[in-house]
Each structure stands twice: as C-alpha cells, then as structure tokens.
Amino acid sequence: MANLAQPATTRLNSPQAVARRRRQYMRERAIEALLFACAAVSVVVTLTIVLVLIRESLAFFSHVSIVEFLTSRTWTPLFSDAEYGILPLVLGTLLSSLVALLVALPLGMVIAIYLSEFAGARVRETLKPFLELLSGIPTVVYGYFALLIVTPLLQATILPNLPGFNVLSAGIVMGIMIIPYISSLSEDAMRAVPDSLRDGSLAMGATRLQTSIKVVVPAAFSGLAAAAVLAISRAVGETMIVAIAAGQQPNFTFNPTESAATITAYIAQVALGDLPHGSIAYQSIFAAGLTLMAMTLVFNLAAYWLRKRFREAY
Amino acid sequence: MPTVLNIVSPMDALPPPKMEGVDVKVFYGAKQALFDVSLPVRNRSVTAMIGPSGCGKSTFLRCLNRMNDVILGARVEGAITLDGQNVYDKTVDVVQLRARVGMVFQKPNPFPKSIYDNVAYGPRIHGLSANKAELDGIVETSLKKAGLWKEVADRLDQPGTGLSGGQQQRLCIARAIAVSPEVILMDEPCSALDPIATAIIEELIDELRQNFTIAIVTHSMQQAARVSQYTAFFHLGYLVEYGETRQIFTNPKEARTQAYITGRFG
Numbered sequence A: 001m002a003n004l005a006q007p008a009t010t011r012l013n014s015p016q017a018v019a020r021r022r023r024q025y026m027r028e029r030a031i032e033a034l035l036f037a038c039a040a041v042s043v044v045v046t047l048t049i050v051l052v053l054i055r056e057s058l059a060f061f062s063h064v065s066i067v068e069f070l071t072s073r074t075w076t077p078l079f080s081d082a083e084y085g086i087l088p089l090v091l092g093t094l095l096s097s098l099v100a101l102l103v104a105l106p107l108g109m110v111i112a113i114y115l116s117e118f119a120g121a122r123v124r125e126t127l128k129p130f131l132e133l134l135s136g137i138p139t140v141v142y143g144y145f146a147l148l149i150v151t152p153l154l155q156a157t158i159l160p161n162l163p164g165f166n167v168l169s170a171g172i173v174m175g176i177m178i179i180p181y182i183s184s185l186s187e188d189a190m191r192a193v194p195d196s197l198r199d200g201s202l203a204m205g206a207t208r209l210q211t212s213i214k215v216v217v218p219a220a221f222s223g224l225a226a227a228a229v230l231a232i233s234r235a236v237g238e239t240m241i242v243a244i245a246a247g248q249q250p251n252f253t254f255n256p257t258e259s260a261a262t263i264t265a266y267i268a269q270v271a272l273g274d275l276p277h278g279s280i281a282y283q284s285i286f287a288a289g290l291t292l293m294a295m296t297l298v299f300n301l302a303a304y305w306l307r308k309r310f311r312e313a314y
Numbered sequence B: 001m002p003t004v005l006n007i008v009s010p011m012d013a014l015p016p017p018k019m020e021g022v023d024v025k026v027f028y029g030a031k032q033a034l035f036d037v038s039l040p041v042r043n044r045s046v047t048a049m050i051g052p053s054g055c056g057k058s059t060f061l062r063c064l065n066r067m068n069d070v071i072l073g074a075r076v077e078g079a080i081t082l083d084g085q086n087v088y089d090k091t092v093d094v095v096q097l098r099a100r101v102g103m104v105f106q107k108p109n110p111f112p113k114s115i116y117d118n119v120a121y122g123p124r125i126h127g128l129s130a131n132k133a134e135l136d137g138i139v140e141t142s143l144k145k146a147g148l149w150k151e152v153a154d155r156l157d158q159p160g161t162g163l164s165g166g167q168q169q170r171l172c173i174a175r176a177i178a179v180s181p182e183v184i185l186m187d188e189p190c191s192a193l194d195p196i197a198t199a200i201i202e203e204l205i206d207e208l209r210q211n212f213t214i215a216i217v218t219h220s221m222q223q224a225a226r227v228s229q230y231t232a233f234f235h236l237g238y239l240v241e242y243g244e245t246r247q248i249f250t251n252p253k254e255a256r257t258q259a260y261i262t263g264r265f266g
C-alpha cells in the first residue's frame, strides 16, 4: 500500500508503480500490434488481388493491343476470329446501372425523406426491416424475377416487342435491389442534420416538405451523394441479375430494350466454362476485371470529389 | 403555491400589446411547464424574459409562434393573441403566423447555403418577390437592417456557415426580417457570442425596435436592462412579475424578483 502522506511524485516513482506502468505499456503495444495486423490483412488481400489482376492483364495485353481493347466495338474472345473490344461490355454495364439508378435514386430518396422527416418512430421501425429484407434476397432470385415476371409484364403492357433477354428488366430489378442501400444511407445522412436547421426553417414559416427538400436534403448532400455512388458501385458489380435476365451477348448499344452483356456477366460466363489456363480468352477475364475495378475506382473518386466540393458545415 | 402577479401599469403612455398571452398553460406530456401566464408583448418595444434556467422562458416564447407544435407531446392551453386574434385558433394558418412572427435562436443556425440564399429563403417560400431584382433588393435591405451588409456585400455567394458566430447570428436576424415580420422572437440570441459581437447585436435590437416588436429571452440581467423596455420575470413556470424594465430593476415589487436580480439565486 502506498503511503498517502507521501508526495505524489514519490508514489508515482515507486518501483511497483513503475513496473505496473511498464506492464500496462507492453499490453497496450501488444493490442495495438494486433489491431494493426488485422488492418494489414485487408490491405494485403486487396493488394494481392490487384497484383494478380495486373499480372494476368499484362499477359493479355501482350497479345492484344490496348488500343483495340479500348476502341473496338466487338467482343468475341470465344470465337475463332476473336476480337477484344471491351466497349460493348462497358456499355452494357453502364446502361444496366443507369437504369437501376433511375429506378433506385428517386424511390430511395423519397423513402428516405419519408422515413427521416415524416414517419413516426413506430412506422419507421416497422418499415425498415422490410426494406433491409430487399437487400437480403439472393440475387439469383432477383434474376429470375426479372426474367420471368418483369420482362413478360413489360411485354404485355408497354413494350410488346421487348426481347426475352433485355437490359431494361435487369436494370429495373437491380434498381429495386439497391433501393435499401440508397434509402438507409440517405436516411442516416438526413437524420444527422441537426434539428436546429429544421427549427430554423419551420420558424420561417416553411412547411415540413419545404424544410425537407430545401434545407435537409441540401444539408445532407454529401451523404446522399455517397449513398448514390455506393449504390452505383453495387450495381456495376452486380452479376447474377444481368447474367440471367439481360442476355449474355455482348452488344454495342445505347438502347436498354436490347439484350446485352455486362463485364460481370462475361466474367461469370467464362469463369464457369472450362477454358484452358493461360489462353487469351482466359486472360481476358482479368483484363475485364481490371476494367471493372477501374470503373469502380472512378466512381469512388467522383464520390470523394463530390464530398469535398459540397461538404456542408452545419 | 407561488402567486401569479400581473402588474397592470397605467394605461397612458404604454404602447398597446402586439401579442398577448392569456392564462397560458403548457404541458410536456404530463409535466406542466407553464402555469397561467398572462403577459403582453407591447408594440414596437422590447420585452425581456428573465428567470432561472428551466423556468419556462423558452417555452413561453415558443408559444408565440407555435413552435411548440413541433415538439411531440407538448400541449398548450389558454390563448395567445396577435393583434387580438388567438393564434391557436383553428382558422389560423401556422405558415402565415410564422411569417408574421419571426424567430432567432440561441445558437446561430444559418442553413448550409450561400449568404444570399439564407436571406432569400423566407421570401422565396412565401413568394414575396416577383423577380430577381426585387429579391436582390429584399436581401440587401435585410442585410443592411441586420448591420451585416458592409461585411458581406462582396461575398453573397459564399456559404453562410463560413461567417463568424456574431456574423452568423446577424445573418439569422437578416433571414428573419427578410419576410417583414411584425414580431421577432429571440431566445438568448447572444449566449454563444463574445462581448463585442454581443454589443453589436444589442445595438441592433435597439434599432430594430423602431420597426418590429421584439420579445427576447436572456440570462444576462445587464442585457435585459440595456435592451428592453419591459421585463417579465419567470420562476418555476410562473410569471412572478411583469413591468417596465426600469421599475423591475430599480424597484421590484416581488421579493423573488429582488432576490433574482441582485443575484441571490438563479
């Protein structure tokens, strides 16, 4: 027991105290090292994936010129007179993601505004689990939903000439799938807007709707943009739905009512087949994967820029 | 039970009440926060509300523009009149009411928009300007009345949140007066500001009195004495004493008022 009558410095410098501090320090360091190791694993895994992608892509590009890869409008790596133009796949990917975004962004935002600004606590707590459920449905189920329900429905109503495989249905269903990403992230962003801003707006005589749209949404803009970009990344990377419902024919088109293949659909198709290791077609999936990663990276950089540009201080 | 004492001053020189609380009771759920408060807010003058924390000053202020409507479980009884009409009447449009009774908050809360858009917010919502030139005019006059024009005239497109605390509060005042309200409510408008910014706002309040009726909540006795003509002292949800500021500070009728202004509790 330390003698309380001693001055504090003496007590703090007693051998026991020094030893205890030493042990504490070692323990802290050990925990820190462990945490660092966990963080490092994720970095190492990411780097490994990127390295593998790049290595295989380099092998691919030793056979196929980058210019052809980026400019040719035909992608037929599995044919005997193979052509390697990634553009049709990029277009298919962007087109289906765009359709998905056109569905998910308005719906997701409306839902988020309702949940954050209008719904009472009870309604919110009831609705949210159902929304989360949407993102829990296996994508293969969504794929068949698009193929067997949405497409026939569109054919029977507004688009009688719609082919059985088309980007539109896949995009719409993908949009439904990413609604929860947008709505729940947007709701979080809007609920983080301080009430003092809402009070300020209401006290000006604004209605709740005006307050939501003119104050809360702009104030939460960077969060909303991040939500949208995350949803795009999710859509761009989505595989099953497009592979099932959009067809697997690479198609250089801007028309969503045609069938088309996306980068992911192509990778899935080829990876499942029995291509010889090291063949150009085999290597092409790595080049395609690298392209997909580059696209996602661009979206993330855009999100970063948006956040910086429109960072809202409140 | 503390008694409610409503000092009715001689009628002659006093301006008529612009707003008036009549037997106002406020409940938050089961908890009663205000007990039968009757209090005039006189035309073109500053009425200060003072009292220890939690005594119901903000609660009363929020009755005047029905901001209590926003609080879940809040219930108001009694009447609040504006030019003789009960603002809690079913026929009263709360949007209109808040255009006539503006509010400035304790913490400056400019919207994350440009200085211009902050001031233009109200006029746009209420459709007060026919064109851009007119709106420009409203923004300029409001900023001038709030004493902020000179400091921001060359950067109206910059975010309002980038201003200093005192400037932000003046921006909020400009925002409030841009819709030409008749009454301005201020809930401790200087409590987040330094003494210099406070002095500027106090001066501003004194000028605004020419055109607006002002009700201000403050924790600073000196501030109440400096800016107001009438003072109401609240304690534990009751209005203890109301009168001309000079009288309240020099010759309070209630022992509790005396004790509070001399700093013996609160």
Ligand SMILES: Nc1ncnc2c1ncn2[C@@H]1O[C@H](COP(=O)(O)OP(=O)(O)OP(=O)(O)O)[C@@H](O)[C@H]1O
Pocket: B028, B033, B051, B052, B053, B054, B055, B056, B057, B058, B059, B060, B071
């Ligand atoms: N939203 C609310 N929900 C429940 N009770 C509340 C609410 N707002 C205020 N009260 C209660 O009502 C009483 C009066 O509060 P009010 O905010 O009007 O006091 P005040 O005089 O403004 O105090 P202060 O000087 O600290 O701002 C307090 O007891 C407070 O706890």
Ligand SMILES: [Mg+2]
Pocket: B057, B058, B059, B187, B217
């Ligand atoms: Mg208060």
